[in-house]
Amino acid sequence: xxKTKITYSLIGTIFIALAxxxxxxxxxxxxxxxxxxxxxxxxxxxxxxxxxxxxGLLMLIYVFFANRALIGIGTIFNIFIVGNLSDVxxxxxxxxxxxxxxxxxxxxxxxxxxxxxSMGAALYIxxxxxxxxxxxxxxxxxxxxxxxxxxxxxxxxxxLTAIGxxxxxxxxxxxVITAFFLxxxxxxxxxxxxxxxxxxxxxxxxxx
Numbered sequence: 001x002x003k004t005k006i007t008y009s010l011i012g013t014i015f016i017a018l019a020x021x022x023x024x025x026x027x028x029x030x031x032x033x034x035x036x037x038x039x040x041x042x043x044x045x046x047x048x049x050x051x052x053x054x055x056g057l058l059m060l061i062y063v064f065f066a067n068r069a070l071i072g073i074g075t076i077f078n079i080f081i082v083g084n085l086s087d088v089x090x091x092x093x094x095x096x097x098x099x100x101x102x103x104x105x106x107x108x109x110x111x112x113x114x115x116x117x118s119m120g121a122a123l124y125i126x127x128x129x130x131x132x133x134x135x136x137x138x139x140x141x142x143x144x145x146x147x148x149x150x151x152x153x154x155x156x157x158x159x160l161t162a163i164g165x166x167x168x169x170x171x172x173x174x175x176v177i178t179a180f181f182l183x184x185x186x187x188x189x190x191x192x193x194x195x196x197x198x199x200x201x202x203x204x205x206x207x208x
Contacts, residue, residue: 015120029172039167052083059133072130153183
């Protein structure tokens with residue numbers, strides 16, 4: 001069962017890397033955390049994947065003291081895989097196919113990005129093998145302030161979107177959708193994956 005959860009966590013991380021890649025290629029705005037990180041990459045003239053590791057490690061310090069139970073192998077996956085894998089994907093696609101100009105295609109891959117991001121976050125949150133430092137923030141806020149996960153996620157997402165925008169990152173339809181609706185989308189998939197994992201765990205326990 002442990003192996004299954006780690007696999008879920010890794011798949012979720014890859015989904016998030018794919019989501020970030022589609023947002024960057026579509027050029028219709030990115031999710032809040034990507035917007036935040038892109039703002040700093042513009043300010044500091046740094047590679048996206050590199051700064052994502054730095055920001056993740058800084059947030060990790062806070063998470064360690066606030067709720068270290070949220071830290072695990074999934075946390076490491078997210079900090080070191082998402083940004084760097086997205087940089088590789090973007091470089092490969094742009095080098096071989098160029099930038100995307102067709103609006104319907106950009107809208108389509110944006111929709112895929114929202115789906116990948118929601119599913120990816122839900123997968124590794126429910127796997128409980130550690131979450132990304134950023135995704136730990138709304139969980140901690142919900143616990144400490146007595147808020148729902150949905151509301152906590154919206155508060156964190158909107159705040160980081162504003163910071164990224166003021167630092168120079170561009171906004172778009174993807175930014176609006178993910179800032180205000182990503183929390184409910186993630187919760188929808190969390191409910192689905194939780195049932196799946198509960199079923200698998202029940203079957204695993206019955207075989208013992």
